[in-house]
Amino acid sequence: MQRHVESGRDLLLAALALLPAFAACSAESGTSATRPRTLLNVSYDPTREFYAEFNRAFAADWKRAHGEDVEIRQSHGGSGKQARAVIDGLDADVVTLALAFDIDALHTHGDLLPANWQERLPHRSAPYTSTILFVVRRGNPKGIAGWDDLVQEGVQVITPNPKTSGGARWNYLAAWGHALRRELGSLDARRDPARADDVRRAEQAARAFVTALFKNVPVLDAGARGSTTTFAQRGIGDVLLSWENEAFLLQKEFASAGFEIVVPKTSILAEPAVALVDRVVDRRGSRALAEAYLRFLYAPQGQALAAKHAFRARDLAHAAPADAARFAPIELFTVDEVAGGWRAAHEKHFADGGEFDKLYRPGR
Amino acid sequence: MLPGFGLTLGCTVTYLSLILLLPLAALCAQAASLTWAQFVETLAEPRVLAALRLSLGASALAAAIDCVFGSIVAWTLVRYDFPGRRLADALVDLPFALPTAVSGIALTAVYAPNGWIGSLLAPLGWQVAFRPAGIVLALAFIGLPFVVRTLQPAIADLERGLEEAAASLGASRTRTLVAVVAPGLLPALLTGFALAFARAVGEYGSVVFISGNMPLETEIAALLVVTKLEQYDYAGASAIAVAMLVLSFAALILVHAAQRLASRRAGSAVR
Amino acid sequence: MSAQGSQRPSQSPIAEPAWVRRLLVGLTLVFLSLVVFVPLAAVFAEAFRKGPGAWWRAISDGETLSAVRLTLFVTASAVPLNVAFGLVAAWALGKFRFRGRGLLVALVDLPLSISPVVAGLVFVLLFGARGWFGPALREHGIQVIFATPGLVIATVFVTFPYVARELISHLEEQRTDAEQAALSLGATGWTTFWRVTLPSCKWALLYGVILCNARAMGEFGAVSVVSGHVRGETNTLPLQVEILYNEYDFVAAFAAASLLALLALVTLLAKTLLEAHEARTAARGSGSSGGAGRSPTAKELR
Numbered sequence: 020m021q022r023h024v025e026s027g028r029d030l031l032l033a034a035l036a037l038l039p040a041f042a043a044c045s046a047e048s049g050t051s052a053t054r055p056r057t058l059l060n061v062s063y064d065p066t067r068e069f070y071a072e073f074n075r076a077f078a079a080d081w082k083r084a085h086g087e088d089v090e091i092r093q094s095h096g097g098s099g100k101q102a103r104a105v106i107d108g109l110d111a112d113v114v115t116l117a118l119a120f121d122i123d124a125l126h127t128h129g130d131l132l133p134a135n136w137q138e139r140l141p142h143r144s145a146p147y148t149s150t151i152l153f154v155v156r157r158g159n160p161k162g163i164a165g166w167d168d169l170v171q172e173g174v175q176v177i178t179p180n181p182k183t184s185g186g187a188r189w190n191y192l193a194a195w196g197h198a199l200r201r202e203l204g205s206l207d208a209r210r211d212p213a214r215a216d217d218v219r220r221a222e223q224a225a226r227a228f229v230t231a232l233f234k235n236v237p238v239l240d241a242g243a244r245g246s247t248t249t250f251a252q253r254g255i256g257d258v259l260l261s262w263e264n265e266a267f268l269l270q271k272e273f274a275s276a277g278f279e280i281v282v283p284k285t286s287i288l289a290e291p292a293v294a295l296v297d298r299v300v301d302r303r304g305s306r307a308l309a310e311a312y313l314r315f316l317y318a319p320q321g322q323a324l325a326a327k328h329a330f331r332a333r334d335l336a337h338a339a340p341a342d343a344a345r346f347a348p349i350e351l352f353t354v355d356e357v358a359g360g361w362r363a364a365h366e367k368h369f370a371d372g373g374e375f376d377k378l379y380r381p382g383r
Numbered sequence: 384m385l386p387g388f389g390l391t392l393g394c395t396v397t398y399l400s401l402i403l404l405l406p407l408a409a410l411c412a413q414a415a416s417l418t419w420a421q422f423v424e425t426l427a428e429p430r431v432l433a434a435l436r437l438s439l440g441a442s443a444l445a446a447a448i449d450c451v452f453g454s455i456v457a458w459t460l461v462r463y464d465f466p467g468r469r470l471a472d473a474l475v476d477l478p479f480a481l482p483t484a485v486s487g488i489a490l491t492a493v494y495a496p497n498g499w500i501g502s503l504l505a506p507l508g509w510q511v512a513f514r515p516a517g518i519v520l521a522l523a524f525i526g527l528p529f530v531v532r533t534l535q536p537a538i539a540d541l542e543r544g545l546e547e548a549a550a551s552l553g554a555s556r557t558r559t560l561v562a563v564v565a566p567g568l569l570p571a572l573l574t575g576f577a578l579a580f581a582r583a584v585g586e587y588g589s590v591v592f593i594s595g596n597m598p599l600e601t602e603i604a605a606l607l608v609v610t611k612l613e614q615y616d617y618a619g620a621s622a623i624a625v626a627m628l629v630l631s632f633a634a635l636i637l638v639h640a641a642q643r644l645a646s647r648r649a650g651s652a653v654r
Numbered sequence: 655m656s657a658q659g660s661q662r663p664s665q666s667p668i669a670e671p672a673w674v675r676r677l678l679v680g681l682t683l684v685f686l687s688l689v690v691f692v693p694l695a696a697v698f699a700e701a702f703r704k705g706p707g708a709w710w711r712a713i714s715d716g717e718t719l720s721a722v723r724l725t726l727f728v729t730a731s732a733v734p735l736n737v738a739f740g741l742v743a744a745w746a747l748g749k750f751r752f753r754g755r756g757l758l759v760a761l762v763d764l765p766l767s768i769s770p771v772v773a774g775l776v777f778v779l780l781f782g783a784r785g786w787f788g789p790a791l792r793e794h795g796i797q798v799i800f801a802t803p804g805l806v807i808a809t810v811f812v813t814f815p816y817v818a819r820e821l822i823s824h825l826e827e828q829r830t831d832a833e834q835a836a837l838s839l840g841a842t843g844w845t846t847f848w849r850v851t852l853p854s855c856k857w858a859l860l861y862g863v864i865l866c867n868a869r870a871m872g873e874f875g876a877v878s879v880v881s882g883h884v885r886g887e888t889n890t891l892p893l894q895v896e897i898l899y900n901e902y903d904f905v906a907a908f909a910a911a912s913l914l915a916l917l918a919l920v921t922l923l924a925k926t927l928l929e930a931h932e933a934r935t936a937a938r939g940s941g942s943s944g945g946a947g948r949s950p951t952a953k954e955l956r
Contacts, residue, residue: 059884092884093885094882385846387847406777481872482914483892484893492700493693582767588874605769605875624775
């Protein structure tokens, strides 16, 4: 029959027929000629409100100085997930993530920026800091005052999973650091070879403390916002371990619930870091804009906005007095003091088979 | 002989290769970057084992629940007339049409200890959300249409003559149901089970909200894939993904075989 | 299906006792209410908790609107691709018997059992900056994942079985007499396909499109992996629901969810109408009263 065409040619025809469909799909993406210049900031969850306002301020500032409209695009998600997206090809001009470790990953896994990225901006590239506080229910019924109250029988603690959430890693290390300090008196002892035995004992105590703490965790959400929802909306748990700025936001968003913030005597100095992604800005020709964007974080206006959104700005001189007054005095220790930096902390605590995997055994 | 076989088969194979086989090849290649020992080690981790066991167990349980209630639902929808039948019939498809993320937050909102139904169960000491029960609930929710929709045509196609013959020969209704109706429906039921099960093993969106995500307890395999990815462990994520694929595919083949057996039995019983 | 006089089960010797029937109907209603209806009601209750004004404000928000647009665009791209594939695959796999056919049919079903998360992962492995094709495509300025094409491809992957399955099982049931007749009368293959085959399977096709459409609009897991979550740009409506939920803006989250639920309800309505139409055609065509349920069968055509 003449209608019978040879199948080899048919196969080819078929392949050709499908190609335009794919081509049509991919052609759609390249349409930005008429739009203003853009900058993509890939950030983590709790900065949504801050960057929404900051981006407007920066765009106005840039327009004043250069007469050019810029549009800041914004992406939020879990810190590790965001870093992974950038490594896989999300074209972030700047990243503003929860921990330096995730930005390090951009260097180690994708060579997107140099190893010394942290030295390129003041304060080790952390324009604002934060810390970990407790949020309790109205009237603090369980009488939570400090870290040691969290391991009491019958106290339910809500924290996200340190394996998936940047914020949870700060929670975990804050608890670990508290226990070490309690045992050793000061974290400086970690570096004193003469006290190696003490340090070993203290680490055992810290392990026991964190184990007991996680025994009290009834729900381990994947991200910080999930935990907050579990605590606030679902009414589960007595204490929420939370970023300081999230704690204030929670009080505002759920004003009628009467949540109270408990400030422990000591906590960890959380340093969310920022960096421009060299590979991307060089390809897109947006280096100057990206640099200006990050510098603006350190400018008086940027610092004031950070304080407004309850991040501990490095320079509180320009912050509204009411904003600055919110930050309770608290003794803060750093990741370096607790664990010798993020890389070491990750390997010891959070990598597969690390401390967290060992100490986290449910079956209560 | 109809024309167009070569052309359409060529298109089909090409499309399947581009959209399905090529991506899966990439997945297997990624998993193959592990040595066999590493692959086994990844899967033998207690968390991974627990997650796989939970995913498979909860999916099987959910599919079984769907089979029990799905049979009742399908039977009543086909055989009985009652007020609201059309509405009920339409509702069956909702879990399929509703985006999984919406199902997730809706089920969590309803079954959380302070939700509409959760607050009624809480005084009884029953907690659904953030427990394995919540996972089973979510999976049963998404699997329901697959069971009901597979059973409905089968029930409708049952030859009533056979039932009538059995009844006229003096068989009780129960006996007719067991000896005539059940074997006739078994193949469809198994298909429904397989579809619901396969869908449930990989489910993510509707489960993460309600599961509580406690490692070793309520952490599902799909979440572990995401967790591994977030630690830049692509090979580990791919290893778990491949294991999930193999397991759910094996389950499908198993059920398929059982289904063949059942339809042959049913066929011979009819004859 | 209609329960007409002679078919009324209560008058048949093969009916269950009334109390059993009532029990089963009751169980059906209770089960469907608890598992399906209550969660649906919760979506709308939460969405309208602060009144229709707040609902309207939430869904007319710029980012939500752009998410709606993106969702519609992705669906409108993915569904036609899958329809084309479904028709072609159904012809090859439904009308012919050949070695390896079973394997191909199984492959068509495979995405149903692949976790959406894994579906997203495979496209990262292919089109990611360090994937198989990612680097080459990026050199030519083509961005696949974290842009609209990636969303479309992931959606196609997850939804392509729905149209194909419906059509394949439909064509399998059909005999090829009509086509043979047309061909022997001198019609070309194309004409036969357009004039004979397509009209006979239009209901199955429509049904598959409805399923595929519902799934495409609601896909979450796969799309979440390849989206990049750029606000107002690569967030589809289901992702927007998650974002709003994570912003403690529960009313807005449920408002967006209610939009999706509405789309789902419209889908179901379309499906119900379709089935009613089928049942009518079937009843008129053959006088038979069977053929309820979903699968439009060959009965009406014989």
